[in-house]
Amino acid sequence: MTKSTEVASRLADALAIVLGTNAIPLRLRAWDGSEAGPADAPVLVFRSRRALRRMLWSPGQLGLSRAYVAGDIDAPGDIFASFAALSSAGKFAEAGPFRPPTAREIFTLLKTAVRLGALGPNPAPPPEEAKVTRHGREHTRSRDAAAISHHYDLGNDFYALVLGPSMVYSCAVWENEHTGLDAAQEAKLDLVCRKLGLQPGMRALDVGCGWGSFALHAAQRYGVDVVGVTLSAEQAALARKRVADVGLTDRVDIRVQDYRDVGDGPFDAISSIGMSEHVGRAQTPGYVSHLHGLLRPGGRLLNHAISWNAGPAAPDPDSFIPRYVFPDGEMISLAEMVGALEAGGLEVLDVEALRRHYALTLRAWVQNLEKHWDEAVRTAGAGRARVWRLYMAASALGFEAGMTGVNQVLVQRPGGTEPPLRRTAWI
Known part of the structure; x- marks a missing residue:
């Protein structure tokens, strides 16, 4: 040597x-x-x-x-x-x-x-590691609020650099690899609206509304009144500004509210886009039950969520993603999600797998981050920018390898209007 x-x-x-x-x-x-x-x-x-x-x-x-x-x-x-x-x-x-x-x-x-002269005490974890407690009961309202704040209250300016003008933080729907991120996100929002059968005068609930992109799309393009709920104060502030800027404050209501505290149903439709990963396996039946109770008979719910595809073993709660990105987040399999929705009295109308679409979305986000790297570091700090680079690149590889998937499951509360005979109603 x-x-x-x-x-x-x-x-x-x-x-x-x-x-x-x-x-x-x-x-x-x-x-x-x-x-x-x-x-x-x-x-x-x-x-x-x-x-x-x-x-x-x-x-x-x-x-x-x-x-x-x-x-x-x-x-x-x-x-x-x-x-x-x-x-x-x-x-x-x-x-x-x-x-x-x-x-x-x-x-x-x-x-x-x-x-190599490297022996010594255990170095302190980087300050970007989540401070959310790892002991005690999971998914209490206060603990969920802290977990969401860790991830989503990073700063709207940083997310704007990564997500681009769409400000949509979930899997886009790509016509092909050359579609472009903004067009693919708009296609996803419109697909959700069509699957939910939105029509003028309807009332919709957007659970985990983020920066208000779906609520704005549904109100502007489909004439729907929308209630959007998030646990992130920073998300809500920007979402409300975006709503006010286009003159839709009478149609779109953005709240800092736990979905479990929403009690002013019924709603004709409910969208849950990239939110149920924060609910937890044990709490999923309660999540389904509460949303079922908020739907009118015949109303539809679309649950868009990442699934764990890599076998029966659950992801390690002490690995990078739970420590740095999604404290208390929990992916469940597609079979578990469909089973919970059916057990909660909802009829499955359609299931669409979008695994390859999320790999493309994540690669586009990484490209945005690297393109604006210096500004991202100034905005959020070098450590946080590195967290997001690692998380998004590693996640893209996970989707490409099939370890994780993402699925839209469309369900309907029985009663009311019958669903269409064919899924061509929303394709």
Whole structure:
């Protein structure tokens, strides 16, 4: 082993232990300038010994993620190529748990840390890690409000850089790969309106209304009165401004309100777009029951949600996404969601899988973030920008690999008007 590769080679051996693999398809560059690994592979840079120390204390996805968020590790080239290489060797892009290192492997990691001068106390987590309590009862109103605030009250200016003019933070619907993000988001909003059968004079509820994009679309294009609820004060403030700017304050009511506290039904239609992931598996029956009670007989509900497709094991609650992105978030399978909706007395009219569409959407968001990187760092800080870069790129790879999916499930409360004979009514 030459001096020019010694540190990087030892780091490569340590990373292989953490990933549970024999070879890493990456070019590693160490803090001393040494390099090791295939010359034509994506580059992963270890900027400080603290990165190795984080891997030692948390030998898995969390330690690697903390090192990336803190800037101890960097992927200076194609972020997708780097993360794809990591995930092909281990489980960096997955939500599932790593295989814990054996006692022998831990000893090897310790020896490597000693040799490279990286042994020391556990570094503090980056400040971007969620402060939401990880103990006690989940999905109380106060705990849900704190979890939502962590994610959505990051700043409307930052989200505008990532999402673009549509300000829609959920999977778009793409005619093809060249459609463009804004057109694909408008197509998604219109598809939801058509599936819900919206008509002038109807009253709709948008659960988790975000920055008001669906409410505005439904009111402007379909003549519907809309109540939108969110737990994010920053989202609500911008949504109300957008509503006022187009003169629709008499048609669109934006509230900072928990969906469980909405009691002024009935509604002709309910949209829940990218919200039920925050509800939790145990609370899903109550979620369905409450929305059922808010619907008129014959009223439709569209539930648009990410699903967990990677087998019976649930995602690791101690991995990167729960720690940094969606505290207390919980993906359930499509089968569980459909079962809960049917058990809650709702008739399934249509199910549409949009997995590939979300991969395209996430890649477009990453492109926006990287295009406006300096401004994003000024707006939200370097650590938060790195959280979103990691989260969106890794999520895109998860959708492309089929570990996660996203589905629109259209249901109807029995009674009232019969649904159309064919789904051509909304295609």
